[in-house]
Structure formats: structure tokens, C-alpha cells
Amino acid sequence: MIVRVRSRDGLERVTVPGAADATTVAEFRTLIEAQLGVPVAGQALSLDQNLLLAKTSDQAALLSGHLASHPHRTLASLGISHGSVVFLFYDGERSVARPPGAAAVTPAGSFGRKMTMDDLIARQVRITRQEAPHCDAVSFDRGAADAFQRYVNEILAFSVKRGGFMYGRVVGEEKKVEVEFIYELPQQGTVDHLSLLRNPDEEALVEAIAAGLGMRRVGFIFSQAVGAKGAKGEYTMSAQEVLQAAELQAESGLEEWVTAIVKLEVNEEDGGADVHFEAFQMSDTCVRLFKEGLFVTEIEEGADPKLSRMKKDVIAGGKDTREVDNDFFLVLVKISDHQGVLSSSFPVENRITTVTMRALKNHLDRGKGLAFVKRISDFHLLLLLGRYLDANADVPALAECVRAQTPVPEGYQLLIESLASA
Secondary structure (H helix, E strand, O other), X not given: OEEEEEEOOEEEEEEOOOOOOOXXXXXXXXXXXXXXXXXXXXXXXXXXXXXXXXXXXXXXXXXXXXXXXXXXXXXXXXOOOOOOEEEEEXXXXXXOOOOOOOOOOOOOXXXXXXXXXXXXXXXXXXXXXXOOOOOOEEEEEHHHHHHHHHHHHHHOOOOOOEEEXXXXXXXXXXXXXXEEEEEXXXXXXXXXXXXXXXXXXXXXXXXXXXXXXXXXXXXXXXXXXXXXXXXXOOOOOXXXXXXXXXXXXXXXXXXXXXXXXXXXXXXXXXXXXXXXXXEEEEOHHHHHHHHOOOEOOOOOOOOOOOEEEEEEEEEEXXXXXXXXXXXXXXXXXXXXXXXXXXXXXXOOOOOOXXXXXXXXXXXXXXXXXXXXXXXXXXXXXXXXXXXXXXXXXXXXXXXXXXXXXXXXXXXXXXXXHHHHHX
16 A cells, blocks of 8 residues: 655655554554655644644644554544555655656766756755744734635635635734735636636725825735545645745735635534634745746646746755745734724625616615714725726825725715715
8 A cells, every 4th residue: 555645855755564444554664764854853743734834843743643642543543545645754864765767966066967047046046944933923804804704705705716815914023914904806717727827907096095094005815616626636725826925925025914815624623614714924045036037827727736847957855956835935924803993894896797876876875873984994895996086196085084084074974975975
């Protein structure tokens, strides 16, 4: 029986002499030591690919799960059979054996092939895991996060991908990113791809509103469709998603930029499904390689989505390769939540249903009894108003009222109410 073992060094194979129902976890760990050279004491094993995101042995121990807790259970009892993938974390370095049939190393100089300048440059490109993000954590406004996940869950049923730009602030010496609202730009989503149909005029209006609120663009959020991973197995981010995330992070120029993923995960306890948020930064190396054009941007049909292809050989996991495990590029960011000043109850832009002035009237009517500034403290409402008001004067003035929660001038109040009644 062959069990595939994925580590930071790539995918390797372990030959198990006995049957899955006769081989214990402890015996399997001994086989890994014998065949892959990783000592049993230094192994952390899991069926969860998130183990590969661990940076230390302590983090790995928390993620290793039942494989480490039940050494006497058989592989079959854990669902491991011929061809299964098990994830391995270990500290330290090791020499990875050259696969049978792989080309031998040819020495440079008088007795071998001379190295070109391209060869020398390629050998200097080393891809290693970035230990820490440039921000301490990301905190989501509860209403904004809920409005996004409810749409992709209840309306789209995670059938296609959906995305948006996150706006907020970077606060404190620890550089915590606080997300206050999500702008869902025009887009087309399928199971595997998300095409952003950038609208410069609308984005300029969004930026004007954000500036008036004392905010800026701080990240990108997208949902993964159910069934997108298919026969190629599980992954945290696909090669296509890595390219898109790296491009947007490079475009932003913001060191603290965050990429968030919303996905549906099966709850092992009751068999149900839960909406799950994850947050990452693309590593400095990833962004640099993207800017330098080293990524292959045309992804072939049938390519393994877990791997990003490079135009030149790079060194990843101690070996030369042109295929890099996407997890090398991800830097995990802690997630928390908070309640901001903005509401998220107004209909969101660029969805299936067009937002009209009727929605504005209904929203204002529901808020009767509240101060007028409270009734308009919603980014999506301000974006609708911005289509009818002066983006250089009226929009910043209204946004400043919302930011400071100060009374809205009577003239603006009458204007907004008249638009709602039109």
C-alpha cells in the first residue's frame, strides 16, 4: 500500500507493507522515519492541510489532531487507504532524496555544463515561509461580515465565487487592520474563477466616501465555491487565487493588506456545514515574484490547483523546482470582530437585484425615530446617494457627518428625503 505524505518539501510516498486495517499510526510513523528520514519524535501528522501553515512545532501540535493522539489506531479506522494523503510537519532540515529517473546534477565549469547568467539568477530565488505577517490581526465589523457571508451562503449557496474590497483602518503600533465595510464591485463568478469588472468611476466614488469616513482600502475578501476543489484534493488557496491576491496586494502598496477567504466547511461532529472565515497576507516573496513576472499566469486545464508554476527554476523546500506549493506564499493572520459605527442593512451594490430609490425610502422609513445621521450611517446607502450628489463636495460632507456622528445639515436632509420620495 502506498500512502502519499505532503510536507513543506512537496509530495512524497511511503510504502506500507501491511494492510491499512493491520497497520497502526505508531507503525506508520516508524515507516516515515525509515523511508523519509524524519525522526518519529519530530513528526506532527494530520489529515488537515492547515498543518502545513504551522510555523513552529507548538503550532503543529495543536493542529495535528487525532493522528498524534491515538498511536494504536489503525490507518483504516482513520480513513487512510492506498493513495490517501497525510500531511507532515517537522522542525529542522533534511536532505530530500532525488526521485528515481530524475536528472543527475551536472557540475559547472571545465568538466560540465557552464552556468548561464539566467541559471545563476534562478538559483538565487529562494522561496521560504514568512514567519510573521505585517499586521497583528484583522477585525471585521460584525454587520459587514455577516452581510457578505449571508449573501454567498443563502442566495448564492456557495455555488460560485464572490468577492469585494475591504475598507477600514490600520490602528495602533501593532498595526491591527479594522474592516468597517465591504464594497462589492461589478464581477462575474464561476465555480473556479472570479473576474473583477473594475469600474474606475464607481471606485473613485467609493474612495471619496472612504476618505470622508477616515478610511482606506485595506484588503480583499472572496468566497470559495463548494465543489471547486474536485478530484485534485484540498487546498487553502488555488493557484488562480494566489495570482489574484498577489496582484491586488501589489496594487495596493499597503504593507498591512489582508486577503480573507469565506468558505463552507463540514462540521465533523454533526455532519452539518458551517461558514468559516480565514485571513492571510501574501508573503513579501510572493508579491516580489509577482511584480517581477516570475509567475506563469496562464493556468493550463487540469493543472494541480495547489501548485503555482514559475517561469524559472526556484528553490523551495530545499530543491530546485518550477512548481511551488501555494502554502509557501501564505502568512496566517489572526481574526477577531467588533461593532463599528456603520450599519450594513441597506441593499448592497452590484448584486442580482438593482438598488433603487425605493430601497432608500424604505430604509429611511424603518429608521424613523432615530437621529438622521444614524439613518444614513451605511456605506451602501452613501454609495447610492453619491450617484446623485456632487462627489467632490456633497459626498465628503455627508461622510464626515457619519464619521463624527454629528447632525446632518437641514439642506442635505431635505435633499435626501426628496430623492427618496421621487
